[in-house]
Amino acid sequence: MADDDTNIPDFDNLPEDRARQRAVPAGRIARFGTFGRLVGGVAGGMVAEGARRIASGEGISARDLILTPGNVQRMTDRLSHLRGAAMKMGQMISLDAGDFLPDELSKILATLRDQANFMPTKQLDAVLRSEWGPDWRKQFRWFNPRPIAAASIGQVHKALTRDGQELAIKVQYPGVAKSIDSDVDNVMTLLKVAGFAPPELEVGKLMAAAKQQLHEEADYEREGRQMALYRERLAGTPGFVVPKLHEGLTRGSILAMSFEDGVSIEELGNEPPERRDEVFARLIRLVTRELFDFGVMQTDPNFANFRYRRETGEIILLDFGACRPVDPAVANGYRKMLLAGLQGNAEDVLKATIEAGFMMPIVAEKHPERVRRMIDIVINEMRADAPFDFGDRAFIPLLREEGYAIAQDKDTWAFPPIETLFVQRKVSGTALLGARLKAKVNIRRITEEVLASTSPLSAAAA
Numbered sequence: 001m002a003d004d005d006t007n008i009p010d011f012d013n014l015p016e017d018r019a020r021q022r023a024v025p026a027g028r029i030a031r032f033g034t035f036g037r038l039v040g041g042v043a044g045g046m047v048a049e050g051a052r053r054i055a056s057g058e059g060i061s062a063r064d065l066i067l068t069p070g071n072v073q074r075m076t077d078r079l080s081h082l083r084g085a086a087m088k089m090g091q092m093i094s095l096d097a098g099d100f101l102p103d104e105l106s107k108i109l110a111t112l113r114d115q116a117n118f119m120p121t122k123q124l125d126a127v128l129r130s131e132w133g134p135d136w137r138k139q140f141r142w143f144n145p146r147p148i149a150a151a152s153i154g155q156v157h158k159a160l161t162r163d164g165q166e167l168a169i170k171v172q173y174p175g176v177a178k179s180i181d182s183d184v185d186n187v188m189t190l191l192k193v194a195g196f197a198p199p200e201l202e203v204g205k206l207m208a209a210a211k212q213q214l215h216e217e218a219d220y221e222r223e224g225r226q227m228a229l230y231r232e233r234l235a236g237t238p239g240f241v242v243p244k245l246h247e248g249l250t251r252g253s254i255l256a257m258s259f260e261d262g263v264s265i266e267e268l269g270n271e272p273p274e275r276r277d278e279v280f281a282r283l284i285r286l287v288t289r290e291l292f293d294f295g296v297m298q299t300d301p302n303f304a305n306f307r308y309r310r311e312t313g314e315i316i317l318l319d320f321g322a323c324r325p326v327d328p329a330v331a332n333g334y335r336k337m338l339l340a341g342l343q344g345n346a347e348d349v350l351k352a353t354i355e356a357g358f359m360m361p362i363v364a365e366k367h368p369e370r371v372r373r374m375i376d377i378v379i380n381e382m383r384a385d386a387p388f389d390f391g392d393r394a395f396i397p398l399l400r401e402e403g404y405a406i407a408q409d410k411d412t413w414a415f416p417p418i419e420t421l422f423v424q425r426k427v428s429g430t431a432l433l434g435a436r437l438k439a440k441v442n443i444r445r446i447t448e449e450v451l452a453s454t455s456p457l458s459a460a461a462a
Helices: 028-056 062-066 069-082 084-100 103-114 121-132 177-193 204-217 220-233 265-270 273-294 328-342 346-355 361-366 368-383 395-407 418-437 443-453
Strands: 140-143 154-161 166-172 254-258 296-298 306-309 314-317 323-325
Touching: 121 166, 121 254, 177 204, 204 418, 220 254, 220 296, 220 323, 265 273, 265 306, 265 418, 273 296, 273 314, 273 328, 273 418, 273 443, 296 418, 328 346, 328 368, 328 418, 328 443, 346 361, 346 368, 361 368, 368 395, 368 443
Parallel strands: none
Antiparallel strands: 140 154, 154 166, 166 254, 296 323, 306 314
16 A cells, blocks of 8 residues: 555545435534424424324323324434534443333434444534544545444444554544533423423432543543453453554544454354354453452443454453442442342342332332342242343333333332442343343353452442
8 A cells, every 4th residue: 555645545536425414413402403403393393283182082191292203203203413522321221221122212312322323524624624633634544434323322334554553543423512411401391391201200419420521531642541441451352453542643533543343243143152252251251250359340332332352252341431430338238239139138129129229119019029039039939059041031011010010100110329320220131132132141151250250349449
């Protein structure tokens, strides 16, 4: 490859892939206007649907009027256009809520999860100029303006430096960091209007935590430090690949790292059962080490954050923006619950669950039989000294039935501690990946091994 500027694309003269490109509203007024058009379009759709139902003699409910096919499309289209916090919250809710969401909302959020629009080349060039200067092209032999991945906060490009380093460069969408607080407020307003955020719940703490995490994820220099930390922690652990940070090119809204080739982690499901189960068991062990050993956890289990390298069986770890310290009280609460569960002691499991804040005491007081049945289901599943079949989720409907019955009692409604939610999100998301892969792993042995090789965390470990 020639080492001159002729191989570096001039973004201004590139043919546009208009089917996939979509400029991100960068200014506050532009983003607010997009939300305004969304609300106006939804309202108009509600009026039209309400008139149609009245004319046909049908009953009317607010949720039915909001979740018409037209409004579902409007919400999906506008939130994906905004990207940033608006799209990220949709992804978070979709992953966290799992099977509990109404079908219509699940469709909206699934579409947001899979969106792959990217910035027009001129907007991309403007971001790169602002961070690297007008002569940024001179640092590369080539820079592919077509991203290899596009997500909620940024998009990733492949490039080759003058000294021959093949890099993956994550470029943040303009205006995303400054719009986080208002985007979160606006999305929550939409969810409340649609009836998905019950007024009985105080959501202030949850919103504050969401804003904090999103601000952290938008700081690419912080993410680079977290990536370097994981690379150091896993240096002696075979089977994992963590990209190497390129400090010289990393900025607050640009993250440069070594390019690591791999395929979607979901491709692991097509491997022979022995390979599939061995690789996924490694991922389970990593989650337990994060919780009980590292004192830090990457709390976003989005499937796109993991890649699989067929040739070696290695897991490539990506996206460290959601890394956060593990609260020692949360880690030790999990430790107590797991130890009690492995011993089959339902009373101690319940006690540890309440102490850790995973369950309010009033729940056990008002619904003791249902709580006991849920604990017994979990204990029976985790105590078996045999491969746990993640693909067989027959016990999930049983837990959902008991949980739904308890949830009807508004006196029991309360958010668990925020730090608990972040950890539980990673645990639940990893289990969902196991279900997608239909993996079979002896969870009991991995848990016993990690618990035996670690000690309760002290406050100084935070």
